[in-house]
Amino acid sequence: MTGLDKPNGLCPKGEAAHKAICEFLAANGLEDTGGCRSFYSPTEWRERGEQYGTKSVLVVVHDGGSLAPCCNLDYEAYDLHDALVKTLDKHGVWIEQCTCWYSAVYP
Numbered sequence: 001m002t003g004l005d006k007p008n009g010l011c012p013k014g015e016a017a018h019k020a021i022c023e024f025l026a027a028n029g030l031e032d033t034g035g036c037r038s039f040y041s042p043t044e045w046r047e048r049g050e051q052y053g054t055k056s057v058l059v060v061v062h063d064g065g066s067l068a069p070c071c072n073l074d075y076e077a078y079d080l081h082d083a084l085v086k087t088l089d090k091h092g093v094w095i096e097q098c099t100c101w102y103s104a105v106y107p
Contacts, residue, residue, distance in 0.1 A: 003033025003065065007041040007058075014041065014057035016091040017105045024087045025066060028080070034065030053104030057093060063101035071095060071103040 004025070006018045018039055025031050040048075040059040053059045062068045069077035070084045088095055088105065097103045 003036055003038045004031065005037075005039065007039050007044060009041040009043050011057055013091070013093055013107050014105070017058045017088060017093045020087050020091050021060065021067075021084070024070075024084055028083075030066035030070065032066045034063065034068075036061055036063055036065060038062065038065065038067055050102075052098035053096075053102065056104035056106050058105040059102060060095065060105065061102045071097055072100055073097060074100060 004022055006015065010018060021039075038061050040061065042054055042056050042059065045056075045059045046054045050059075060067060060071060062071045069075035070080050073081060085095065093105050093107055095103050095105050
């Protein structure tokens with residue numbers, strides 16, 4: 001298992017988002033997860049007792065890994081963030097930063 005594995009129980013939009021994000025990371029040489037698990041299903045997220053992102057199609061944890069500048073605007077990597085947003089838009093989904101360490105993808 002790697003930090004980029006697809007979680008079980010995703011809907012088709014969640015699966016498409018997961019695949020698109022992984023392809024985006026590979027294309028940009030950003031596959032270092034910083035040692036954390038990067039993806040959770042909304043069900044897993046609710047079961048953890050998390051407050052935000054529970055009605056999404058995919059939760060993206062980016063604390064300390066290569067996903068961080070793609071998702072967390074505090075990194076000021078606006079071109080990278082915008083490129084990920086455009087990639088996800090092609091699949092009919094968008095990403096919202098929930099906290100400084102995770103984001104959620106919505107249809």
